[in-house]
Amino acid sequence: MSLKCKPTVTRRAFVASSLAGVMSTTLPFPGAAEAATQKFSLRAAQGRTRIVPEPHSDTAAWCYNGKVPGPEIRIRHGERLQVEVTNDLAEETTVHWHGIRLPNAMDGVPHLTQVPIAPGDKFVYEFDAVDAGTFWYHPHQRSFEQVGRGLYGPLIVEEANPPRVDREVTWVLDDWRLTDDASISDDFGNAHDVSHAGRLGNTVTINGLVPETFEVASGERIRLRLINAANARIFALDFGDHTPRIIALDGQPVTPHDPPGGLVVLGPAMRADVILDCIGEPGAQAQLVDRAYRGNDFRVLDFTYADTALREATPDWPIALPANPIPEPDLSSAQRHEVTFTGGMMGMMVEREMGLERRGGMMGGGMMGMMHDGRGIWFVNGKAAEGHVLDPFLTLKRDASHILEMTNATAFDHPIHLHGHSFRVISRNGAPTPHREWQDTVLMAPRERVEIAFVADNLGDWMFHCHILEHQAAGMMGVIRVA
Numbered sequence: 089m090s091l092k093c094k095p096t097v098t099r100r101a102f103v104a105s106s107l108a109g110v111m112s113t114t115l116p117f118p119g120a121a122e123a124a125t126q127k128f129s130l131r132a133a134q135g136r137t138r139i140v141p142e143p144h145s146d147t148a149a150w151c152y153n154g155k156v157p158g159p160e161i162r163i164r165h166g167e168r169l170q171v172e173v174t175n176d177l178a179e180e181t182t183v184h185w186h187g188i189r190l191p192n193a194m195d196g197v198p199h200l201t202q203v204p205i206a207p208g209d210k211f212v213y214e215f216d217a218v219d220a221g222t223f224w225y226h227p228h229q230r231s232f233e234q235v236g237r238g239l240y241g242p243l244i245v246e247e248a249n250p251p252r253v254d255r256e257v258t259w260v261l262d263d264w265r266l267t268d269d270a271s272i273s274d275d276f277g278n279a280h281d282v283s284h285a286g287r288l289g290n291t292v293t294i295n296g297l298v299p300e301t302f303e304v305a306s307g308e309r310i311r312l313r314l315i316n317a318a319n320a321r322i323f324a325l326d327f328g329d330h331t332p333r334i335i336a337l338d339g340q341p342v343t344p345h346d347p348p349g350g351l352v353v354l355g356p357a358m359r360a361d362v363i364l365d366c367i368g369e370p371g372a373q374a375q376l377v378d379r380a381y382r383g384n385d386f387r388v389l390d391f392t393y394a395d396t397a398l399r400e401a402t403p404d405w406p407i408a409l410p411a412n413p414i415p416e417p418d419l420s421s422a423q424r425h426e427v428t429f430t431g432g433m434m435g436m437m438v439e440r441e442m443g444l445e446r447r448g449g450m451m452g453g454g455m456m457g458m459m460h461d462g463r464g465i466w467f468v469n470g471k472a473a474e475g476h477v478l479d480p481f482l483t484l485k486r487d488a489s490h491i492l493e494m495t496n497a498t499a500f501d502h503p504i505h506l507h508g509h510s511f512r513v514i515s516r517n518g519a520p521t522p523h524r525e526w527q528d529t530v531l532m533a534p535r536e537r538v539e540i541a542f543v544a545d546n547l548g549d550w551m552f553h554c555h556i557l558e559h560q561a562a563g564m565m566g567v568i569r570v571a
Contacts, residue, residue: 123168123216128161129153130183132227132239133176140291140298144270149238150177156296157260157317158225158241165220165245171213173205177234180204183213184228185243186357187339187510187528189414190215192548195507198229200476200549200567219412219510220247221339222313222359224260228476232319232557233276236265236287238296240317251335252405253311253363254398260296261314261354263289263321277561283433283465285500286320286356286556292378292388299389302376307399308366311335316354320556322501322531324351324380325388329367333407336361340510340526341409351379355503355531357555361409365402368393414510414526415543422489422541425482429532429554429564431466434499442497442535465562466498466554472563476551480569484544491541496532502559505529506568507550511542529555544570 135151152158163169175181182204184196194215198204205211226240242258250256265273265287281287291298304310312332316323332352333344338359347353352360368374374391430439464472469481484490491514496502510526517537532538553565 123166125168125170125214126163127170127172128159129172129174130158130241131174131176132181137238137296139264139266139293139296140270147264147266147270147272149272150234151238152241155241156238157262158239160242160244160258161225162244162246163217165217165248168214168216172210173213174210175205175207178207180206180229181227181234181239182211182229183225184507185213185215185223185225186505187221187223187359188215188243189218189508189510189546192508192546192550195548195550196228197476197507197551200478200551204229217245219339219414220245220409221336221341221412222258222315222361223339224315224317224357224359226317228551230561232287232561235317235557236276236319237272242313242315244313245339247410249410251311251363251407251409252403254308256311256313258313259294259315260317261323262293262296262317263319264291264293265289266291277558281320282558282562286558288320289318292321292386294389301390301392303392303394304366304368305394306366306368306370306397307402309403309405310364310366312362312364314352314354314360314362316356316358318356320356320558322356322380323354323378325354326351326377326379327364328374328377330364330374330391332362332364334360334362335407335409337525338510338527338529340414341411342525343523344407345523353380353531355501355529355555356557357503357505357529358527358531363407366391366393366398367402370395370397412510412526415545417489417491417512417541417543419489419491419514419541422491423485424491424493425484426469427482427492427494428469428497429467429495429502429504430470430497431472431563432498432500432559435497438499438535439497442495444495444497466559466564468552468564468566471566473553473560473565474563476565478565478567480549481566483569483571486547486570487543487545489541489543491539494532494538494540496534496536496538499534500559501531501533501556502564503529503531503555504552505555506540506542506552508546508548508570509542509544509550511540513538514541515539546570
């Protein structure tokens, strides 16, 4: 079964795109006239890349500028970014700038914020880097397959005064479902993936390659930017005796802290900046292990220490990052909104356990719909999305504070992503979060209730969806309007 579909351009889509362009002129992002513009180009096309080492062959993939991941786009905080995207694929595409607070017309959502880029055509994205941090880019057109075939890349916005480190490294994490000849399995959108945990692969890569070792030196301090670009895989990274300190989540600074339970957990689309102090002895080795799935722990790579130490002890340089200019929500006056996620395999059972009235799920076309066209399996407030042009399920007053009370009434994890804004995660299952972290994608466990708060200061219609891309394609997606 395939979820492939080619939506047509409707009058409504053109109106939405035009409206987004008008709205983009009213955004409260100062400094555009003074900002230096950094220009880049991306070309989306089929290519070949080496994912697994020889004697396996290389792999046919979809690439930006012939690479997987695509080129790292790196600019300074406050600069203006201009990217010309050429589509040399045989199908439409877009580019979404994940986690960036930007004008609605630049958000890269097909038929909602722009007409998709046709084969052979170009589109220029342009916006100001209002926040420093670790972000990434990927298509929003048929993303469950386009991302799954390799279309993604890192976007780094450097702080004016970054913390001092010996080395900065970006790791784009992904997993691939490969066949015996190192080809990408062509079973995108199959019924099991769509109704369960999404497309989990059998080969994990860092920066497009199966890693073996990562060379470090005793006493070295590394800033490690982690990006999870996988369709569905959650990573829970155990650095062993190395104790990483988290300094940013989803690009936004957070009070430096040790990862809960010793694991750096990243759902799909999430990012973390960590400070890694290399405390091993010269010539030592240590493992990086992923422990996200019970009974399926696996070694990701080995840290190998040089024979000569960089210094006798790790440095004590400050590591806290400066805050980005995000408006603080007023929790005392915030308007509250309920959002419930339902559906998927075992969805009815979980809803009954939680005592919820049915708003969607496996009845009324759930499993039968899945067998028909893959849609109507996952629901946001009882509705399953079809395509990106949707009536808003929430309309939020501009510049007001809002709290979304979200309930995951399913048997699966969901990384929930809001476009155009960052939000504070303020509680989980009624308990206040210790760091009230800013994020744009929050990982919700089965049966979990999470509250997020933000100021709706960015006009437009914004996607709100699960970033397990098979769940998004099968209905777990909606539109939040800021007006």
